[in-house]
Amino acid sequence: MATCPCGSKQEFEACCGRFIAGEPAPTAEALMRSRYTAYARGDLDYIERTCTENALLTFNRVDMEASLPGTEWVALEILETKSGLEGDTEGTVKFSFRYRHGGRDFSQLENSKFQRVDGEWRYDESEVNPKSPPVRVEKIGRNDPCTCGSGKKYKKCCGA
Numbered sequence: 001m002a003t004c005p006c007g008s009k010q011e012f013e014a015c016c017g018r019f020i021a022g023e024p025a026p027t028a029e030a031l032m033r034s035r036y037t038a039y040a041r042g043d044l045d046y047i048e049r050t051c052t053e054n055a056l057l058t059f060n061r062v063d064m065e066a067s068l069p070g071t072e073w074v075a076l077e078i079l080e081t082k083s084g085l086e087g088d089t090e091g092t093v094k095f096s097f098r099y100r101h102g103g104r105d106f107s108q109l110e111n112s113k114f115q116r117v118d119g120e121w122r123y124d125e126s127e128v129n130p131k132s133p134p135v136r137v138e139k140i141g142r143n144d145p146c147t148c149g150s151g152k153k154y155k156k157c158c159g160a
Contacts, residue, residue: 005040006033007076020046024121028084028091028114031121033076036097040073052115052122067101074098074105089116090124 004015011017016030016037025031031050038046044064051059076097084091094111112126140147146157 004033005037005073005076008033012037024119025050026086027081028088028121029078029081029093031114031123032093032095032112033078035123036073036076036095039068042068044068050121050123052117052124055123055125058125070101072100074100079109084114084121090114091121 016034019034
């Protein structure tokens, strides 16, 4: 038996294979892992079947079919999940994955949203390679009070 491409280290049939075969995924993360596995196996029927109507509007099967033959799916890493458990109606999964296409290595970060539709988890939308919030840099003047709280001027304390 083959190990599941989703990185769980379980056998395919005991992991994502059962969801791809038709068993509903119990969580948003389980659905996301099974979708990654479906991409790795070229199962676009499963990808379409697990989309909301909203997600189907942006799914281009022709482009996906053209890109899959030259793509090797290398690794999946789950970074964060919010909600998306068995009792929830929506959830998000932040993950990164690596793949090889045309002899070149690529990676992508996604924050995907999932919804329950008729009791089953469905992929709704993603933010691809989301930008992190801007870093606020505060300039301290030489004659400003030191930020360490000593009461001295910055130039005579931590700025010395």
